[in-house]
Amino acid sequence: MNIIVTGCSRGVGLEICRVLLEQGNTVYGIARSCPEDFKVLQAEYEGKLFFKSVDLADSENVRQNVFKDYCGNKVKIDGFVNNAAVAYDDIVTNLNLNRLKAMYEVNVFTPMMMTKNVIRNMILHHTKGAIIHISSISVHTGYKGLAMYASSKGAVEAFSKDTAREWGPMGIRSNVVVPGFMATAMSSTLTEEQRSKIYARTSLKAATSIRSVAETVVFLLSEKAESITGQNIHVDNGTI
Numbered sequence: 036m037n038i039i040v041t042g043c044s045r046g047v048g049l050e051i052c053r054v055l056l057e058q059g060n061t062v063y064g065i066a067r068s069c070p071e072d073f074k075v076l077q078a079e080y081e082g083k084l085f086f087k088s089v090d091l092a093d094s095e096n097v098r099q100n101v102f103k104d105y106c107g108n109k110v111k112i113d114g115f116v117n118n119a120a121v122a123y124d125d126i127v128t129n130l131n132l133n134r135l136k137a138m139y140e141v142n143v144f145t146p147m148m149m150t151k152n153v154i155r156n157m158i159l160h161h162t163k164g165a166i167i168h169i170s171s172i173s174v175h176t177g178y179k180g181l182a183m184y185a186s187s188k189g190a191v192e193a194f195s196k197d198t199a200r201e202w203g204p205m206g207i208r209s210n211v212v213v214p215g216f217m218a219t220a221m222s223s224t225l226t227e228e229q230r231s232k233i234y235a236r237t238s239l240k241a242a243t244s245i246r247s248v249a250e251t252v253v254f255l256l257s258e259k260a261e262s263i264t265g266q267n268i269h270v271d272n273g274t275i
């Protein structure tokens with residue numbers, strides 16, 4: 036399968052690329068930077084892992100940057116993983132509109148424009164493809180300081196549900212993976228005390244495994260998940 040993965044340069048996105056490659060897929064990665072860890076994976080899976088530096092804050096030019104200059108109509112896209120995101124953390128009374136809009140560009144508007152173009156490619160090639168959005172447990176449980184970030188993920192969850200309904204008749208599936216807190220760059224600013232509090236809210240009392248999230252994404256992309264669509268799949272160590 037040919038799969039587009041955004042936010043491939045580190046964290047969850049890099050792990051999703053690794054699992055996809057282990058299972059014989061071809062991956063079209065997108066991020067701004069291409070760090071050493073990604074290059075090592077590229078060397079290991081020569082010809083199967085591509086990279087293009089795209090700033091996903093530029094939703095207006097996604098068609099040109101991704102679907103004309105990178106994954107053109109000749110590439111039959113089987114799956115799209117909307118993983119890249121940024122977190123704007125603050126309490127609601129400090130809300131800054133410009134920062135909110137900047138986050139929505141990356142977390143909501145660009146993923147929607149990507150989905151539009153991915154579905155057009157799937158229609159062109161008669162592909163029964165799959166779309167996976169990465170959300171966050173903060174949508175479902177609530178955390179102080181994450182209202183703005185969680186709202187962007189909630190928008191994506193609604194978008195996925197309705198995409199599934201709209202394009203199901205063409206065999207195109209759309210699902211959401213909802214991870215709990217993971218130890219990545221995104222959560223690196225949290226103190227030990229904050230982490231302990233977050234982990235105390237999980238059944239397994241630990242950080243969610245990045246590998247477990249990536250394995251779930253790849254399962255949902257595969258034919259094994261052919262009857263799963265319009266769902267939110269929680270991979271969150273049982274967060275309450």
Ligand SMILES: NC(=O)c1ccc[n+]([C@@H]2O[C@H](COP(=O)([O-])OP(=O)(O)OC[C@H]3O[C@@H](n4cnc5c(N)ncnc54)[C@H](OP(=O)(O)O)[C@@H]3O)[C@@H](O)[C@H]2O)c1
Pocket residue numbers: 041042043044045046047048065066067068069089090091092117118119120121141169170171172213214215216217218219220221222
């Ligand atoms: N970490 C957690 O605890 C947690 C919990 C629940 C959900 N999530 C979700 O899981 C997903 C992965 O998060 P993560 O923890 O792996 O985050 P991360 O380590 O911060 O990685 C984010 C990825 O997104 C890319 N990215 C960010 N802004 C971009 C832009 N403007 N243009 C292109 N690429 C951009 C980054 O690449 P460049 O910087 O190279 O561009 C990077 O590859 C996100 O959707 C996040 O919201 C994370």
